[in-house]
Amino acid sequence: MPIFFIIPQNKIFWGIFAAALLIVVIGLWDDKKDRSPYTRFFLNFLVAAITVASGVGIPYITNPFGGVIHLDTWIINFDIFGPHKIIVWADIFALIWIVWCMNMVNWSKGVDGQMPGFVAISSLTIGILSLRFSQFDIAQINITYLAILTTGSFLGFLWWNFYPQKIMPGYGGGALAGFMLAVLSIFSYGKLGTMLLVLGVPVTDAIYTLVRRLFYRQSPFKPDKEHLHHKLLAIGWGKRRIAFFYWFISAVLGFIALNLSSKQKLFAFVLIGALIVGFIIWISRLSKIKGVEEEEI
Template sequence: MRIYLFLLLISAAVTYLVTPAVRLLARRAGAMTAVRDRDVHDAVTPRLGGLAMFAGVAAAMLIASNVPFLEGLFQDSRQPFAILAAAGLVCLLGAADDKWDLDWVTKLAGQVLAAVLLAWQGVSLVTLPIGGVTVLSGRTALILTVLVVVISMNAVNFVDGLDGLAAGVMAIGGSAFFLYAYTLTRSASTTDYSSLAALLTAVLIGACLGFLPHNMTRARIFMGDSGSMMLGLLLAASTIAVTGQVDPGRLSGADFFGQFLPILIPMGVMVIPFLDFALAVVRRIGSGRSPFHADQAHLHHRLLGIGHSKRTAVLIMYTWTVVISVGLLLPLLVPLRAVVIFWACGLLLALLLTFDPLRWRPGRHRKDSHVS
């Protein structure tokens, strides 16, 4: 555990220290986010934050390759460096989009290329933990891998609409997924706790934490597509790496639905991005538009529309991520009664936060009372 935390801190520190230089680069390169009708920010802001996040991830991964505890992951397989290369590819693709606003066909082609690169190097969904282990054919595995990776990248990209939102959601969800991957690793071996999935999520969390101080309200830089797509790819790669690794049913507390956890945990981690992505695709196709056509109906837009402030909207989406991702993880750690109590209290709190905006804006209460 200490090695993973050390690498997390390396990723966070490098990201934090490199971000000011990337902000200057974005200004000089003209990679700026203009104020558009559909945006919620009110000032022109540099993008390209994903470049700093990739620097943190790359630094931590390179150090990990020389740590005796983890060097076996790099010596026995090309997967870690393949994932890093794919992350670099989508980061550069996103940076080009941050600068020149690429069309959706070009972006999608680049995303598919990165997903194919992962599959070619063995980062592929060859099994599904449903009803026992189901071995997939080569073609089915490739198609499913590409779908998972592309959907994950776009889901994180879609939810990146408020200061600190995407980085915070991914840090929270990634922490839950890290604990899950680490628990699986400990259950599989009493001597070797090295895990590619745990490593990837640790450096992902670090990059998010290092970027957040620059990105919270009021943001001095946005991660842009270079960051959001990279985060989606890393989490997808972590999911693929852990799926089929061990039998989750061997874990205490997982007898009832343990075989579904490799699917449920990533869905819980990504529940907010996936939900926003699914609703956007259905909404846009239903109105005869491209699923990549931008609009003002994302989840964060809806929260602002019912009266929440930007900061409160972000905290609400953090809360939902905590409730769902932690709630799915708890059966591995505590008795069923405690799990039920957590779900009941967590959902109640999340619903109250979501649908009672005035309660959480005391300043507005005072203003309304004064007017009346």
Template sequence: MIYISLIICFVVSVLITPIIKKFAFKIGAVDKPNNRKVHSKLMPRIGGLGIFMSFLVGFLLLRPENQYSIPILIGSFIIVITGIIDDIYEISPKFKLLGQVLAASIVIYHGLDVEFINLPFGGQIEFGIFTIPITLLWIVGITNAINLIDGLDGLAAGVSSIAIITIFVMAIIMGDFFVAGMCLILLGSTLGFLVYNFYPAKIFMGDTGALFLGYMIAVLSLLGFKNVTFISFIVPIIILGVPISDTFFAIIRRIVRKKPLSSPDKSHLHHCLLNLGFGHRETVLIIYTMSAIFGGVAIIFSQATMWVSLIVISILLIAIELVVEITGLIGSNYKPILKLFREIKVENMKNR
């Protein structure tokens, strides 16, 4: 039944998105072009409502029995309402954050938290009084990370789909059929929307979709890896490597430039790739590939031995650093490893 729900959600999403598009124009939920955005015409931007409505259809069909089912649904309603209000009226970051915190608090209140992790060499780290803040930070952080990468046609929907597929595979491996079922109805809904959102997009998901997808991915990844080993705790971080990295380096970039953390800029990963000369479609496909690599690494990482896992994570960190330097994600002058390589090359040529 869970696989049938994937197809049904996809079909519902494909059928309902054009209706949402007309509705967006009617209520004025449109995205106007400006110097920070890459589109050049008025675009409807509550496409995420179609994702959410398709998800609801799948939820009603699947009727997943779990203590978190209703809290997740209530939280998702709150996050979608927050997104719709922002897509129509462009509310302040503080109000958006309030909606995210409220949605996260619903599932945390009903028991979704990370109380401890088991260390690889024995023992535990218990979070104690930090349990709720850490869980809250994860949900709000991932929600915003997905929102931040929603800058090109099909980018957030595609990256989210890849993350959802990875979480689904991990859930099947771990025998968690609740998380697997929720992933499939979310995936079907997102892929159906992507039919209209891939370049050239006919509709944007807006904050309605980006916040909803971020919230659901954050919650499902927590459910799948709750109170597990230190290695497994890293898995959801790897799965969401692209949006987390982009958000992390955006924070670093703004600190270095002495700008507010909430200030927008045109230096995100997709902007940097565009500046390197890649086209819109090429940039999106490159980031899809990076997301798929992160997903594959996460699955390998979860099944590998301790030492292999440490080697894998070391290689991944070096790769991330090289991407940051090549793309100029922090700044055009930040290239420590590349400069070191050049110096070694120059030194070798002198010694010949």
């Protein structure tokens, strides 16, 4: 475990370690018992709560139109076995962000090699960003180390998960990937916009999925076969091609994210999101047409 020799072992470290370990346990439990999505969602919040309780929060986010948006204005102090405090908006925002990332990444792991590839690219992007910040804040070098360790871990897993896969990530693998990306983006000066842009395809697919399910009055937790990778399979794309598609788009967006200002990232994310939604709608219609043609044959 190189992480024990590289990252300082403080309260936050042990909080993240405990949360990650809990994700692994939940994943093994889910693989054996196939828990309901509601149970998994509740446990996601438990994982996020442990992380936030250790001191992980989002005290501010960069305002794309200039300055920062402070989330540390409401603080509740209390004393239970020592002094503690809750930075209300910072902690709530971090809680939601962590749970969102865990679920969003989990929804984009249905094809061999798909998830570990774009996760490695995303964590590498955050690592490069943190390395840039390290000249102003030496503590950012630890985030770079953590990002590199995350990148290496998922590249190693990719060897076994690429088509034809020998090991499946399962729920625990996807949730752990999303958790690590959430934590990395929080620590790198709250660069959530960078992470949203790099993960443009999985993020847009997740948002589109939620809107679609709610529009058709379906449970947002109900699994289906309507994600982007399912639609690409339906029109005849191979698993390798789909995985490479996710990797390529993530790599391009990662390069773009490293060279844009916050305002430019916002416009880029809106543009990329609109293009991906249009692509998803087009693919959906194409898959339906192909399905009808196959039935007629």
